Amino acid sequence: MILLFYLAAAVAVIATIGVIVQSNIVHGLLYLILSLLAVAVIFYVLGAPLAAMLEAIVYAGAIMVLFLFVIMMLNLGQNTRDQERQWLRAGGWLLPALLAAVLLGQLLYVMNGVEGLSVSEQVGVMAVGSRLFGPYVLAVELASILLLAGLVSAYHLARQVRSGDE
């Protein structure tokens, strides 16, 4: 299990780097899907099968499909690829790399004190469900109200105003 964890983690990190350095947007998206699936494997190894499946269904399966859908609608082509390549020149990497290195150092320092990875038990679907509708029901309801507001406003923005209206 521990080997699987490190393997999936390595895939996730490498794929995420791939997302950043790819100049072809579709290839970048493929890397992002790979990265999300690797994170799903990590969830599974850590004993959260429901979270793993939801990661695959919602993020890799639904949200990324919508990303791809938008890419298909825009169909940007060669121009953006050249522009992307220009943005990815070495000089632009300096400051972000420095900042990321500081964060990485902090992370390593913090993780130094943490006990080793231990998988105590699997948290099943029923356990997650009873938590969500038990102690955390208020948070779930608030989140759903937020989503509903987003849905209504998206509908309003996308609405076609016909000539007879208003």
Place this chain on the structure above:
Amino acid sequence: MSSFAVGSGLSIASILLAVIVLAAMLIWVERRLLGFWQERLGPNRVGWFGILQVVADMIKIFTKEDWVPPFADRLSFVLAPAIIMVVVLMSFAVIPFTPEIGVIDSNIGVLFVLAMASLGAYSVMLGGLSSNNKYALLGSLRAAAQMVSYEVFMGISLLGVVVLAGSFNLRGIVESQADGWYIIPQCIGFLIFLIAGVAESHRLPFDIPEAEQEICAGYHTEYSGMKFGMFFVGEYLGLVLISSLITVLFFGGWLGPSFLPPIVWFALKAGFFIAFFILMRAALPRPRYDQLMSYGWLFLLPLSLLNLLLTGVVVLSTL
């Protein structure tokens, strides 16, 4: 039968072999059955009743030039047909065929099938997008919207069964149907799942992504040889998968009177639905694209939510 344990090598190998051979055979079965229903003969020259037509088709498809158009995006073009085969075959891993035959008993089996179905959308989308062809792009745009929409109703229509069985484990779902199949309490869920399943595997009447009268062959316009063959066989694999899922979820899987062995019951039930899907292709015209979308979102979605709500009320009141 002791060597056929769940997850044993023999079990995995025979499932893989049976499913792929069956999917290839279905190409011939479909053409013969369509011929029968449309009062013509269909392929009947090669071998006994034309049964070797599949072999002839396979030889043709394997020896065709495997061509990648120079204007296509090579990586995604090659990847796309492989995705559909992989995700559909992976879905068969959680399906319990009999008490002995199966690959894995997963506590998240239903979710796994849904996850694989949603990943299957990439196959048609990438295939169309990477072809750099306007018909292919139109086809994959349609496929993307159709598959993302019908995935929603497919998931919700299954939840009624999950609520009744109290488990996401497909084997547990079959075993809990010993007293009665879920088709009776979940007939609305079954109908929605049936429709969504056809849309997910984009077969007629919902084959709008590859409607040949409007947009050539849709997303696989640029494909030839074995890459096209994978899309083609992948579609039939999807048909077998949907039929198996219906059998497992709503018709008690391998359960049946004991004068026939469990695998025969499973095959009979799944075979019935495969034939039903083929008959549907022969009988129904294709709807318009906006009709498909508004039918899904304005009719199937409220209906599936209502079904789930009613199931929840009944289960809670009988606790």
